[in-house]
Amino acid sequence: MRALRILLRHRVTRWLRDPSWGTGTVAGQIVLLGLLLLLLAPLGLGSYVLGDVLRELYPEADALRLINGGMLYLVPVFTASRFFLQALPSERGAAYTTLPVSQTGLLNGQIALSLLSVHTVFAVVLVGPVWAAEVATAWPSLGAAAWLAIALLATVVLPSYGANLLHLLLGRWPWGFVGALAGVALVVVVDAMLGPDLFRGLSRGVFGRPSVGVVAAVGGVGGMHAALLWVMRPRLEVDRRARQRIGGSSRRGAAFYRWVERTLPMGRLVALELRQIVRTRRLRGMMLYTSLALGAIHGWGLIIVVSGGSIEPFYIVLACTTGIGGAALGLGPVVFGASSSYADVLFAHPHRLVAAVRAKLIVLWAGTVPGTVLLLGVCAGLPASRSAFFIASVFWWWGIVVPGFVWMGMYARKPVDLSASHFSFRTSSLHEIGGLLLALAPMFTFVDATGYWWSTSVLLGAPGLVGLLACYWMPQLLTRRFRARRHEMLAGFRENEPI
């Protein structure tokens, strides 16, 4: 408890002193609150009326039984959302290891603090209303309380533990991570092959019989907690380093980097960025998951084309965002923050600012090339109006989003911790959100696109094309802003804690 109190006090202090969100903590928190209310309100409302909706749709079925059958599916959903969108427990534990604080207490404290997150709020907002509307009114209070406890353990604690464990497995035993994913995939396949009742039946068993469910939930949480402690403990060993050495295949990489330096514009800086992507955990992980996403999205597109199927809205959303953006979508929000550890090198040495800006543009544009090529391949088999929309989205990305990321990135004041988790996609500033909104614009315009493919294509494609045509002048324009912002950026990188 003492360790938890210390960690909590320090977490609150850090939050209070964090000049996040660009214009200050208060403004940033107000924006965050607004966004949360926008998302949480319909979620809570939907959860409250879920029983009524189910009774309308399936009048012969027991609504509570249907709800119980679906509850366990929230575990993988929330686990995945935490895995992609929540950082590991603080990796600053080393500062406490020499103090008279119990290591186990320290680890338990870090695990407990990882429950303090927006994901927990989402889970509570999803579970609470349906409990109040359907369970609390139908069951005795003890049973209802047990149902709530099981639901919270399943949607808050298990996903948090599971996501942390996956992150740690990925960092320490990549093959263990692959094995865990394979196990999950096997469960899903078996469930599908044996019919949909296996997992659903398990869910009904856990939530329909609270006495059993409480034991199962507590047992599951206890087991995960023990596993998490076991995997986290070595992280406190400050002497433990993964000694990185190059040699063999990495020396072959040297020839590639030399080629980049000699061939590409701003080759020296582009080669530096590429080395950073390959040699740092966070950016390497970003490349990995964006590559996997590209493969999945465009594989799906090819299947649609080959089978003559129709373009689903969800495919359009994915194709026009991650499907084009690829690595640029991951790197864009942190395009300058990722260089924070050597920002002084860039500014103290004779690097022309315009060269640095051009290098960022080149790397981001290059990040969109694989997705663009794959998408254009899919477009070849689609009707002209659909292809036009996708091509317009490509122009939008190239002419607006990429320069937008560079522009927004100049307002970055937080260094990015590149040794952090492989998979973490978090935003902590209004400018990052601005950049992401630009990238998501095709998705928003698509809301009006159904039936208006050509006009929406023009809406997206025209500004993108203008941006592309202006790319000769764009670096100079961006450099003027960069020059004006350089001191604030450097000061922020020095003063703020890394994200």
Next chain:
Amino acid sequence: MRLTTDALTKRYDEFELSIPDFEIEPGTAVGLVGNNGAGKTTFLRLALDLIRADDGEVMLDGDVVADVFDWKTRTGSYLGPSFLIDFLTPDEYWHFVWQTYDLDEATVNERLARFEDFYVDEPIGDTTKYICDLSTGNKNKAGLVAALLPEPDLLVFDEPFASLDPRSQIQLKEILQARRGDATMLVSSHDLGHVTDVSDRIAILEGGEIVRDEPTDPDTLEDLRTYFAEAIRPKETGPADAEA
């Protein structure tokens, strides 16, 4: 290269660095000493345009550093780990630096060879460890070599002797002494002995102001020790003072 300040001021919450008219003549080595928080690193960062001054400016050969670029091609600096690129090996880092200064490979190889006795963690030209995996001392050596490689007209160092083993400290001192006269140097250090040995002048920074600025002589080291010791020991009072 001549370094001058003109009403240079930088304010933080309860601290103000004010250096109204400081000048370093070309080829002169100035040692900057002072207690923690005196403003030494702040002044060095202002000189390298890594911090925006609130008032005044730093000029190199008459050009305001915040407005002009060319001085960077004639300046070498190392202020600490933020000047390193830790996902590169030392060879890759030096390679990156030499390209920045438009040096040719033959020149660089010749100059790197002079540091073979200084950077000894791995053979220069055959380094395999990333900078992030080096010891603190070897990291500093990598940064110092990078700063010295272009043989610039201005050298700016912050605590260059920190974390170096005794042999390397002596080697560095000899390297800097060899550069005296050719390069203007601004070296901040807590090692009074070494900084006195490499400097033509010593400037003491206290509370954001230069309180003393005088040429070095054989008594400078003792003077500095006495100066800083007085801050922690009360001055001894004579009989006349006691009776009063």
